[in-house]
Amino acid sequence: MSSERNYLHWHVKFIRNEIFYIFVKMSKNIEITLDEHCSKAIENALTTGKYDSANAVVHEAIALFEKKQAEDMLTSELQKGIDSGIVKNFNFKECLEEKNKTHSA
Known part of the structure; x- marks a missing residue:
């Protein structure tokens, strides 16, 4: 499974099963x-057959992290909205008209 991103191309390489080098289009190397x-989690993910490379595993891990x-x-x-309490004397129609005025200008 691959979650390719147009703006970023990742290449991941195993080195002694502990270190990954991730190469980005911008020629930036990141060592992890x-x-x-x-390391075992990535190896196990590869043995399931769902992923064809460590690269694909890292892609999905990053996508899940971002999500x-x-x-x-x-x-x-x-939670901030809930904690702010209930607004008294709120006029939805007036608020909507004000928003429409602001966004149409």
Whole structure:
């Protein structure tokens, strides 16, 4: 499974089953040292046949990380709204008209 991104091309390479070099189009090298647990997790993911390379495993891991960050931010913003309390004397129609005026200008 591959989640290719148009703006970024990742190439991941095993080195002694512990270190990954990730090469980005911008010629930026990032070195990541993995503990035994993470290294085994990637190896196990590859043996399932779902992924054809360590690259694909890392792509999905990054996509899941980004999704989790977005969910955490949304949860935080929702909580801020809940914590702010109920607005009294709120006129939805007036608010909508004001928003439409602002966005149409």
